[in-house]
Amino acid sequence: MKQILSRLLEPIALLASNWIGSLGVLLTTSGGVLWLFMLPTLLRGEADNPYLGILTFMILPGIFFGGLALIPIGWWLARRGGRVPQPRSLRSFAIFLGVTTAANLLIGSLFTYRAIHHMESVQFCGQTCHTVMEPEFVAHSNSPHSRVSCTECHIGEGASWFVKSKLSGVRQVFAVVLNTYSKPIPTPVHNLRPARETCEQCHWPQKYGADRLRRIATYAEDETNTRGDTVLLMHIGGGGSGPGIHGAHLGEGVAIHYRTGDEKRLTIPWVELEKNGKKEVFVASTAKAEEAEKLEMRTMDCVDCHTRPSHTFDLPERAINWQMDRGGISPALPFVKKQAVELLKASYPNSAEATRQITDKLKAFYKDKYPELAKAKVADIDKAADTLASIWKRNVFPAMNVTWGAYPNQIGHTDFPGCFRCHDADHTSKAGNTIQQDCNTCHKLLAMEEANPKVLADLGLTGGQ
Ligand code: HEC
Ligand code: HEC
Ligand code: HEC
Ligand code: HEC
Ligand code: HEC
Structure with missing residues (x-):
């Protein structure tokens, strides 16, 4: 043995x-x-x-x-x-x-x-370095892409990007351990893989086609929270319905390049349209062509418009309007819109404190100003307070200095410059053309903050849905 x-x-x-x-x-x-x-x-x-x-x-x-x-x-x-x-x-x-x-x-x-x-799992990306990725992780789990893993957009297919991401991952681990990373994590991501290689694994730009109806409910900050409806018919395009928004920038034979000296890509002084081999340069009236030409050039892709395809953060007004439309906050509570905006915009050190103060202050407001209603609508007030606290927790992360508006969404032009970074009717070419700002170029404005717009009634879409 x-x-x-x-x-x-x-x-x-x-x-x-x-x-x-x-x-x-x-x-x-x-x-x-x-x-x-x-x-x-x-x-x-x-x-x-x-x-x-x-x-x-x-x-x-x-x-x-x-x-x-x-x-x-x-x-x-x-x-x-x-x-x-x-x-x-x-x-x-x-x-x-x-x-x-x-x-x-x-x-x-x-x-x-x-x-x-x-x-590759969402848990690894979102929770391993808990505080660092918390804002993106929380936002991602509430987005249309919640079933798409972080790596499908951030790394995509193929070995070379996998290796690149692992190398930058090692650098990031050091940054976290040494606490030298920026808070918030800066956006845009300058070394992001060109979006067409990742997004187009699932989306096919030639296929978007049809116009899409968007209805946006807004509530005023008055006693009755007066409601208005904005109705837009978005010309998404790219398919059979003409070039539309997608086709104009990414269609067959089209490429748009732009130059900016701004890390955040918010001011864009120089834009070049390349169409079937012909080039046309548009320069902002405030910029000088020779100087603009020295700036870094980028070719437009999905993320220049869809800056927040997954981890989308809201602004207080927008999040409140949305919840008032869906019943998370009852529009029958007087001045609730105004109160809600004030409560969300105040600053709180952490989420426990935010929840406590938002709840206490909202209750105190009704008890003080509308004592009868405060008794009759206890459930509505509690629900509104809960909804507000959850909006706050979903969008504000003090540990990462992420607060309202830290991550701009450039898809429109009302909250952030968005499309109007170029479409300001102020970028002119030598031939005298400008980049369009006509209100019906990108969408048909069917109603703008109107009470009970006729178009919704015609479509049978009246009421809060
Ligand atoms: C649908 C695609 C998509 C998915 C899924 C996705 N991201 Fe992103 N992410 C992006 C894009 C696009 C940007 C860059 C935006 C820009 O450059 O303007 C970005 C930026 C970031 C940034 C930089 C800071 C910021 O918010 O701009 C971080 C951090 C991040 N993502 C983490 C994550 C994590 C963690 C997950 C998974 C929980 C995830 N992402 C899932 C597309 C995605
Ligand atoms: C792994 C597949 C996948 C990848 C990669 C992906 N998406 Fe998506 N995307 C989806 C799915 C699935 C939906 C539909 C979700 C739904 O309708 O619930 C969607 C929805 C969308 C929508 C519509 C959202 C809405 O509000 O209806 C946009 C815009 C979008 N994706 C843009 C992008 C962009 C930009 C990228 C690249 C940065 C990207 N996607 C990458 C699968 C993907
Ligand atoms: C010039 C800006 C711009 C670019 C570039 C762009 N999009 Fe869009 N996209 C939009 C707008 C605007 C909408 C409509 C949003 C809405 O309806 O609220 C949209 C809508 C979509 C939708 C939803 C379509 C539907 O029918 O609901 C998807 C998916 C999408 N885009 C994916 C992409 C992908 C993938 C790319 C890159 C190949 C891309 N987009 C490039 C501006 C752009
Ligand atoms: C980097 C600059 C840039 C940005 C940002 C940009 N565009 Fe454009 N867009 C152009 C250029 C250049 C053209 C082609 C010139 C023209 O047709 O006026 C164009 C053309 C268009 C057209 C076709 C116009 C026509 O007359 O047929 C539509 C629609 C459009 N863009 C929508 C959008 C939307 C929606 C957004 C924001 C989500 C957006 N664009 C953001 C540069 C830009
Ligand atoms: C270059 C394209 C483009 C042009 C030009 C344009 N818009 Fe828009 N507009 C958009 C996009 C994209 C959205 C965002 C849709 C979304 O939320 O997905 C939008 C959203 C809106 C909204 C809804 C705002 C909200 O609360 O969400 C209004 C109102 C509006 N546009 C009015 C106008 C008016 C008025 C003009 C003319 C001065 C105009 N637009 C010109 C692209 C354009």
């Missing part, structure tokens, strides 16, 4: 013949054994907890592969020192090496496969 055991263990003793080799054997074995303990959890897919994820997918593989690398180093050093121990039986030593290498390859490839899989 003792003999068999010593024969079995002999190769290990040989590999561990100096301290580096011993450390290697120790680390590899403990990494492997610990990993075997984690195996049942892994197979049940329960490693979604970010900390467990870091342990199973980063620390254990680190120990395992680190140990594995030390073994040959130890062996090589021993050889150089002329202390290469000779195995008693070369054949059993070779079998041992063969079996352990196969086992290591199996464990190693499972590690790598699961680790890559895990690093």
Whole structure:
């Protein structure tokens, strides 16, 4: 018995013949054994907890592969020192090496496969560095893309972007550990993969086609929260219905380039339209062409308009209007719009305090100004307070200095400059053309903050839906 055991263990003793080799054997074995303990959890897919994820997918593989690398180093050093121990039986030593290498390859490839899989998950991106990504994570889970993982837009297909993202990931881990990252994380992302390579994995610009009806409810800050409806017919285009918005910038044979010296891409002094090989340059009246031409150039893609396709943050007025339309805040509460805007815009140190103060102040307002109603509509007031607190928590993250408007959405032109960065009728070409600002170019304005617009009645869309 003792003999068999010593024969079995002999190769290990040989590999561990100096301290580096011993450390290697120790680390590899403990990494492997610990990993075997984690195996049942892994197979049940329960490693979604970010900390467990870091342990199973980063620390254990680190120990395992680190140990594995030390073994040959130890062996090589021993050889150089002329202390290469000779195995008693070369054949059993070779079998041992063969079996352990196969086992290591199996464990190693499972590690790598699961680790890559895990690093693509929304949990990994959003929760591993909890505070840093919290704003994007929270916003993402409430967006049309909540089922699209972060990496599908941020990395996309193909090995080269995967490697690039892992390299920048290492830099980011250092920034987090050393606390040198910017708060908020700056936008736009200057090294983002060109959006057409990622978005077009799922969206097909030639296919958007039809016009789309948008109805936007607004409430005034008066006692009755007077409601108005804006109705727009968006000429999305790109398909059979003419070039429209998509076709004008991304259609067949069209490319739009622009230059800006502004990190945030908010002022755009120089725009070039390339259409079927012909180029036309539009320059803002406030800029000088020669100077603008020295600025960095970018070709327009999806994210120049869809700056917030996934993690969209709201402004207080917009979020409140939306909730008043959907019943999260009852429009029957007098002055509720005005109160809500004031309460959301005030500053609070953290979400617990925000929830407490918003609730207390809203209740106090009705108790003080409308005591009868405060008693009759307790449920409505409570619900409004809850809704307001959740809007705040969804959009404001003091730990990351993310507050209202930190991340502009450039899809329109009312809250942020958006389309009007170029479409301001002030960018003129040598031929005397300007980039259009006509109100019916991009959408047909069917109603603007109107009470009960006829167009909605005609479509059978009256009432708060
Ligand atoms: C539908 C595509 C899409 C998905 C899904 C997505 N993002 Fe983004 N993200 C973008 C785009 C586009 C930008 C850049 C906006 C710009 O450059 O103006 C961005 C920017 C960011 C930024 C920079 C700061 C900011 O908000 O602009 C962070 C951080 C970020 N994303 C994290 C995440 C995380 C974490 C997830 C998953 C929870 C995620 N993203 C999912 C498209 C996406
Ligand atoms: C992995 C697939 C996938 C990728 C990648 C993707 N999207 Fe989407 N996107 C979707 C799906 C699915 C929907 C529809 C969600 C729904 O209707 O509930 C959607 C919806 C949208 C919408 C409509 C949102 C609305 O309010 O109705 C826009 C705009 C959009 N995506 C833009 C983008 C942009 C820009 C990118 C690249 C930065 C992108 N998408 C990348 C799958 C994807
Ligand atoms: C010039 C600005 C601009 C560019 C560039 C742009 N979009 Fe859009 N897109 C819009 C506008 C505006 C809408 C309409 C939004 C609305 O209805 O509220 C829209 C709507 C959409 C929708 C929703 C379509 C529907 O029928 O509901 C999707 C999906 C979309 N875009 C994806 C993309 C993708 C993918 C790209 C890049 C290939 C892209 N967009 C490039 C401005 C743009
Ligand atoms: C970087 C500059 C730039 C931005 C930002 C931009 N556009 Fe454009 N757009 C152009 C240029 C250049 C043209 C072509 C010149 C023209 O036709 O007036 C154009 C043309 C158009 C056209 C076709 C006009 C026509 O007369 O047929 C539509 C529609 C349009 N854009 C919509 C939008 C919308 C909607 C947005 C915002 C979501 C937007 N654009 C943002 C540069 C821009
Ligand atoms: C270059 C394209 C473009 C031009 C020109 C344009 N708009 Fe818009 N407009 C948009 C887009 C895009 C939206 C955003 C739709 C959305 O919310 O998805 C919008 C939204 C709006 C809204 C709704 C605002 C809200 O509360 O969300 C109003 C009102 C409006 N436009 C009025 C006008 C008027 C008035 C003009 C003429 C001065 C005009 N627009 C010219 C592209 C344009």
